[in-house]
Amino acid sequence: MLGPVETWFVSPVFVGRTDELGTLKDALARAAAAEPQALLLGGEAGVGKTRLVEEFATAAARREAVVAVGGCVEVGADGLPFAPFSTALRALRDALPEEFTAAAAGQEEELARLLPDLGETGAGRHDEQGMARLFELTARLLERVAAAHTVVLVLEDLHWADASTRHLLAYLFRTLRAGRLLVLATYRSDDIHRRHPLRPLLAELDRLRTVRRIELARFTREEACRQIAGILAAEPDPVQVDEIYERSDGNAFFIEELAVAGRQGDCAGLTDSLRDLLLVRVEALPESAQRVTRVVAEGGSTVEYRLIAAVVQLSEDDLIEALRAAVGANILTATRAGDGYRFRHSLVREAVADDLLPGERSRLNRRYAEALEADPGLVPADARVMRLASYWYHARDAAKALPAVLAASVVARRRHAYTEQLGLLERAMELWDGAPQEVRSALRPVDCTEAYPPCGCDPVTTPLRYLDLMAEAAVAGRFGGERERALKITKRALRLLDDEPDPLRAAWFWVQRSRLVQAQARGDGRHELATAQDLVRGLPPSEVHAEVLAVAANWSMQHRPGPEAFAAAERAVEYARMVGARETELHARLTLGGLIVDSGDPETGLAQMRQVLRETRAEGMHPVAGRAYVNLPSALQSIGRDREAAPLLREGVDFCRRYGLLDSEAWVWGNLSDALYSLGRWTEAAEAAAHATRVGHSAKPRGAGALRLAHLALARGDLDEAARQHTAARTRYGTHDPIPQQSLPLARITVGLAAAEGRIGDARAAVLLALDGGLPPGTHRYGWPLLLAAATAEADARTLPAARSGRAEFLDRLSTAVGALTTGVPLWQAYGRWTRAELLRAQGRDTADTWSPVVAAFECLDRPYDLGRVRHRLAGALLTEGGEDERDRAVELLRLAAAVAAHLDARPLADAVARLAQRARLSLTRAPRQDAAPADPVEALGLTNRERDVLGLVAAGRTNRQIAQELFISPKTASVHVSHILGKLGVSGRGEAAAVAHRLGLFAAEPLAAEARG
The missing domain is CATH 1.10.10.10 (Winged helix-like DNA-binding domain superfamily/Winged helix DNA-binding domain)
Structure with a gap:
């Protein structure tokens, strides 16, 4: 419209930034080689970030890269959420229309939350995984578009980014693993004060090795001189350069302003005020x-x-x-x-x-709002509602601002921009009292909320209440991760309800507090749920009543399974059906199905869960279907049907990934790791567990993945890795909400690590702590492995002096727990027999007759590693009995166990089989490991015969003086021998040396019998 205008204010010469431009070009080359790149470009205002990005974008375009740029608006709550991504994606779609359409196919409804041009966003209820689901789909979209083209995605002015934009950028930086993609974000470093919301994100991204950070410095005097020469199109006067450089302190934008002012003859009139410098032109x-x-x-x-x-x-x-x-x-x-x-x-x-001036500002905003109301087509449709809300709010007109702000909050919610929605709702609460009564009376819940809580009123005819705003804000805070703000809102709401009693609304707020308390690691949420249940008790069926019962049933299923959980689930299903709360009904039926399986009627429960999965998929209730893909296979695994669960879990991974259900996908990966472990496919199990640690949006599913990795590492004898993953799992689970399905497996790993390191006291303490918490019905799948680990540790440590104190009492406690735990299906019957056999071994009373039924039980199950372990035990018992027939059978059992150990790389089992065969002088045609240590463990450690004798006495608890008397040497010589032994074993004390000697079987008076039992 304006035609060509003079732009000699900007230097046509690109000055300096050689290293920084080189870093960006190197990242572009890596991205072109299908290695995604993530970069942050920081620098103070005016230092030249935009000019550098423009230069890089030009260079990238020359290399046939597609460059898509989006910029953040200055105040997140006043602009469209995800604005820079919307702009950049629109540019990407315009540049690669066919590729973009193919990449978004099938997900247009969800991706429209970022790019409204794709169509209408999906309706229906929102959930906590909504934002994560959108993020996952966006990442997959970018990866697909960048599969055949190098794509440069530039997001400018990150210091102004709304929270949703920051969260999405962090997600992309963490998860992008494929595609020819480079993501570059710029920000003002001088704006990032101590409480700036971008600061935590920068700290988080600094810890990622995949993110490179570039900080632009100010120009040197030489660079400033070159910039001035470019602006003036002539060599500048050195005195002028000195003056401009001193006043600008090397800031590129200030150099430009001063040079232009000097060219126009205004330099003498400038003050030292930065504002005056910027306003002079x-x-x-x-x-x-x-x-x-x-x-x-x-x-x-x-x-x-x-x-x-x-x-x-x-x-x-x-x-x-x-x-x-x-x-x-x-x-x-x-x-x-x-x-x-x-x-x-x-x-x-x-x-x-x-x-x-203040009045001038509000007047301008009013004129903007009035103009936009008169002609909505003045701005793009997707930005209209947000812009109007901002203009009326800054115009200080509560009557106009309140409905506009509420309408904008709906747009934010539809885009899964829950933090921005919360900010807008807080503005609405601020405006509420200032708005005229007739304005408030004209508002309806359907106009601005999802009618939280569903109280049975008509959202079309019932006036909006202040409590409705608080309810919607509490949900927005929970979904957006602003849980502390949400907790404060629920607290205020419940105070208001003290003055205006409304049991249904109060119960709904207590349910929200329960969820928030658990998410904030403030407790297990039981008190809040119990309060909600008390409030609805005796009231007619309602959607709130059904939700309270469904949440309580699910809580009880995880924490305290039993009759109370069963009854709550049944009533939740009944009430949800009566009031038409379909989603609540399906959740409750899924919970009920799991409880039926645990109660001893697996086929009925599994049928119910399969039906829920079919219905949720058919009705498009993807979050509930994602939960079904977690719970149904888990129920199958709980009764030993891992082979049936595995393909269903694979299907669940694909489903959850397709619909961006990150937490559900992580839980599915964890369950798949368990199934593959049981089936003897450990390499695949490790890969599945690693996926669980990466894809989860929340900490707990990632903790479950770490727990599986710890279990695998322990079975393979990698104690350091097992301890590291065990710590990671414990950290992610937290200690505020001990759920048996998490605490019992954690205790099992604790026991395994302690036993492997000879710390029998620590192993017992972990078991007793778990038993004190109880093993309620439904927890047998976690309780049996723990009790087995405890009994095995006691049996292995039977001859250790340190294990004698308190042994009898501990074994009695274990026996009581074993007797109380259910064995309703063949898998847990087998585990029960195995655990009882280990208890007999701990007392030195096990025989071949003890172990034969255990082996027979596991031969009917799909658990090759467990079968190998019990075959090793039976072989030891047979060798102890000493007959020729028993010896031949033992050889075959050990060969089978060795083959399994070699296939799985289960080093502890392989070593145990090799030691038993060596001490019994058996020849196994297939060695457990090709790189196995020398047959004699003493030779492998480099111990002399005398040192072997000394080690045996150390293991028996002898002092140096007692060793000297028994071997007819001096105490000093005995001390030297002990020092040499500690060095060769790589241990720091006599107790650790004794533990090593025990594992090698060097301390027993009857080596064969001891090894057979140990």
């Missing part, structure tokens, strides 16, 4: 152009031409002349699309906006 404009710049400064980061015209109220000719002057002075610049204007540098916009 604005104040030199004609009055009409100054008026236009003030209007544009208050309109937003970018303002459409038609909107400017409606607000500034100049004739079209006068407006164009004013804009020409502002653009000619390089204060304003046209947008890339050519439909609006923005300030060439945000520092100038801030200075102009700060120069407005």
Whole structure:
């Protein structure tokens, strides 16, 4: 419209930044080689970030890369959430329309939350995984688009980013693993004060080795001289360079402003004030152009031409002349699309906006709002509601602002921008009392909320209440991760309900507090749920009542399975059906199915769970279906049907990934790891567990993955890795909410690590702590492995002196727990027999007759590792009995166990089999490991015969003086031998040496019998 204008204010020469540009070009080359790149570009305002990005974008385009740029608006709650991503994705779609369409196929409804051009966003109820689901789908979209083309995604001005944009960027930086993609984000480093919301994100990204951070420094004097020469198109006077460099301190934008001012003859009139420096050229404009710049400064980061015209109220000719002057002075610049204007540098916009008077600012916002109300087509449709809400809010007109802000909160919710929704709802609560009663009375829940809580009123005819806003804000805070703010809102709401009793609403808020308390690691949420149950008890069926019962049933299933959980689930199903709460009904039926399986009627329970899975898939209730893909296979695994569960879990992974159900996908990966472990596919099990640690949005499913990795490492004899993953799992689970399905497996790993290191006291303490917490019905699948680990540790440590104290009492406690635990299916019957056999071994009373039924039980199950372990035990018992037939059978059992150990790389089992065979002088044709240590463990350790004798006495608890008396040597010589032994074993004390000797079987008076039992 304006035609060519003079732009000699900017140096045509790109100055400096050689190293930084080289880093960006290197990242581009890596991205082109299908190695995704993530970069952060920081620097103070005016230092030259935008110019560097423009230069890099030009270079990338020359290399046939597709460059898509999006910028953040200045105040997140005033603009469209995800605005930079929306802009960048729109540019990407325009550049690669066919590839973009193919990559988004099938997910348009969800991706429309980021790019409204794709169609209407999905309806239906939102959930806590909504934002994570959108993030996952966005990451997959970018990976697919960048499969065949190098894509550069630039997000500018991250210091202004809304919370949702920050969360999405962090997710992309953490998870992008494929595609020819480079993501570059810029930010102002001088704006990042101690409480700036970007600071935690930068700290988090700094810990990622995949993210490179570039900080732009100010120009040197030589670089400043080259910039001034480019602006002036002549070699500058050295005195002028010195003066400009000193006053600008090397800031590229200030150098430019000072050089231009000097060229125009204004340099002498400049003050030292930064604001005056930025405003000097604005104040030199004609009055009409100054008026236009003030209007544009208050309109937003970018303002459409038609909107400017409606607000500034100049004739079209006068407006164009004013804009020409502002653009000619390089204060304003046209947008890339050519439909609006923005300030060439945000520092100038801030200075102009700060120069407005308070009344002037509110008047301009009112004129913007009135113009937009009169003609909604003045701005893009997807930004209209947010812009109108911002204008009316800053106009200080509560009557107009309240409905506009509530409408904007609906847009934020539909985009899964829950943090922005919460901010808008807090604005609405701030405006509530200032709005006239007739305005508030005209509002309806359906207009601005999802009618939380569902209280049975008609959301179309019932007036909106302040409590409705608080309820919606509490949900937005929970979904958006702002749980502390949500907790404060629920606390205030419950205080209001003390004055205006409403049991259903109060119960609903208590349920929210239960969820928030658990998420914030403040407790297990039981007190809050019990309060909600008390409030609805005796009331007629309602949606709230059904939800309270369903949540309580699910809580009880995880914490205290039993009749109370069963009854709550049944009533939740009944009430949900009566009031038409379909989603609540399906959740409750899924819980009920799991409880039926645990109660001893697996086929009925599994049938119910399969039906829920079919119905949720057919009805498009993806989050509930994701939960079904976790719970149904888990129920199958609980009764030993891992082979049936595995393909269902594979199907669940694909389903959850397709719909972006990150937490459900992580739980599914964890369950798949368990199934593969049981089936003897340990390499695949480790891969599945690693997936669980990466894809989960929340900490607990990632903790479950770490727990599986710890279990695998322990079975393979890698104690350091097992301890590391055990710590990671414990950290992610936390200690505020001990759930048996988490605490019991953690205790099992604790016992295994302690027993392997000879710390029998620590092993017992972990078991007793778990038993004190109880093993309620339904926890047998976690209780049996723990009791087995405890009994095995006691049996292995039977001859250790340190294990004698308290042994009898501990074994009695274990026997009591074993007798109380259910064995309703063949798998747990087998585990029960095995655990009882280990208890007999701990007392030295096990025989071949003890172990034969155990082996027979496991031969009917799909558990090759467990079968190998019990075959090893039976072989030892047979060798102890000493007959020729028994010896031949033992050889075959050991061969089978060795084969399993070699296949799985189960080193502890392989070593135990090899030691038993060596001490019994048996020849196994297939060695457990090709790189096995020498047959004699003493030779492997480099011990002399004398040192072997000394080690045996150390293991028996002898002092140096007692060793000297028994071996007819001096105490000093005995001490030297002990020192040599500690060095060769790599241990720090006599207790650890004794534990090693025990594992080698060097301490027993009857080596064969001891090894057979140990």
